[in-house]
Amino acid sequence: MRNLRFAYHMQLTFELPAFHHHFTVRCEPATDERQHILTEEITIYPKHFDSRQVDSFGNHCIYGIANDAHNYFAVDVSGEAKVENTPRVPALPSHRIGMFRYASELTKAGKKVTELLEAASFSSDWGMLSAVSKATACMNCLYDSYRYEPGVTGIDTTAENALELGVGVCQDYAHILLALCRAESIPCRYIVGMMMGEGASHAWIEVYEDGFWTGLDPTHNRLIDDNYIKISCGRDAKDCQINQGVFAGGGKQKQEIRVSVREA
């Protein structure tokens, strides 16, 4: 168990002023059995009004509108969390598990994913393995055959395309592992979060078994531990975009994300 201080900063800079800007941000880590959010502070600039709600995946959302012209839109979240040293968290409610068993738009298994699954499931006792063991075997296999390289894939890249390209970032690792697990009918979900150190936000997955979600980080080929703070979850990256917006004007835009997590 550790106490972590986290700070998340997202800034969208517009080339031309933006206005009538509707936004939804999913950037608020919530307390669960694994992570206890002790303090938290959120600021959004600019805003005309904001409201809160919890979406169907359990994510805390802040949504609203910024009507007046603005050159940038910024979200800052900071606080302190007490995180248990376990990858597991109880899965509730049970009737919200089924939807994670089926391939989503970005996690459909094609030829490449099927081939990788065949390579991962060669052992004779495969059918006897638990869901987490199967997912771990898939993760190992993926880690050996895939390489981390930013700038090649994009936010809409599917698991199948990412695997075909052979390189990608944490989002792609997570999507491929989800596609592998779902091809095996294992319920699993995409997680957006932060991990120890300085950098960008991170993505990993959780696999369901016997009433618990277990976190696996395919980019680092390991189970998650008390270095990880979860922000949101969904069927794939589309369900947990940290920032979504619709606005007039704006021109070209540039997004910058800075995350820092350190021991408190």
Added chain:
Amino acid sequence: METGELYRYSDMVNELLARYGVKFGIYKNNTFKEQLFPFDMIPRVIGKEEFAYLERGLKQRVAALNEFIKDIYSEKKIIRDGVVPEEFVYAGSGYLAQCEGVLPPKGVYSHISGIDLVQGKDGTWYILEDNLRIPSGASYPMIARDLCRKSSPATFEKNHIEDNRNYAQLLRQTFDYVNTGGHTVILTPGRYNAAYFEHSYLAEQTGAHLATGSELIVEDEHLYFIDYSGKKEKVGAVYRRISDEYLDPMNFRPESVIGIPHIYDIYRKGNVALLNAPGNGVADDKGIYYFVPKMIKYYLGEDAILNNAPTYLPYYEEDMNYVLEHFDTLVLKDVAEAGGYGVVFGSKMTKEEKEKFLALLKAEPRRFIAQEVIDFLDIDIYESEQRVPRKADLRAFVLMADEPVVWKSGLTRFSRNPDSFIVNSSQGGGFKDTWVLSE
């Protein structure tokens, strides 16, 4: 039935319908074309007793479908109890995860249901399809009846026909029952939509505002209609005639420009009613259709009053074997398609087509349903001054306020092609008025 006088006005009524804009817009090869929706003067006539039977069956069906949608987006007891396999829910295109845990105002999901029926040669009625998303068509028999009444008042004096002019009133009651406080708006994608005539006609008839997404805005947790002077008026109910995917770019397809940002967020909080509820597609999928009689038993503890067309689900091995053995006598439907597309008759396939289809069926059994071909009862239409028989179906409208009410009329669609069973307007069919007798 004394109808002779009425038929003399056929050309005049059709001309007036065209002038009122009773048209059907379709997109073909990326161009928008409007075509007339031909009206045939010979009505479909349903007797009082017979309609009372349909009414009981339709109310029962819609009540069960509403329970099903409520259950699917909450506890999913019907999956847990093994009545409906979960893949038919989650892998279908109509299921929307965003609707999980959202209870619409007063628990009503399917406010306006369009249930398609056909009558077999032996007189038996069968349910062909449930339409619970945004079923269109009620406006056509409404305006046609109005014009027929004006051209031949005597016909309606001599025959005892249920007045169908109450649709607007029923619709208004449906709106008001769920309205959370404020105006009622009919949300249209605009005049290039296939059913734009209907949107404007129903707005006029019910007294609701007709609006496009750009005239509506979410602020301070409520929806507002911005009128011509810029004044904001609160909205409590939206009869939206745009599909779920385009309703709200913040919650569904982000590229939608016809939706209203955040409308779904305030709906989730109970601050506005959306008719019909988003996510209803989970219950009107062709794969789910098979399970509706089981749903009626499960939720209401009753046997279904109205039958489904005999349907086989290749997903079950037993049914797959039946389908393979009786392939030439069946019609096969792709569950993901609508509007008469993706429907193939076993008997009409060439050898190669059949082989190709069977391979697909075996690879993706969940994607298809197979049905016995029902020999529909033909209905006469006038074609070049001659009465000729044609295949026809009936779309019945069931409106749900505190309880389901069946409109005593309906849209009868017919195929203009003598060899075709496909009556969809998008495939060039025409329509008739539906008379329900009051004596």
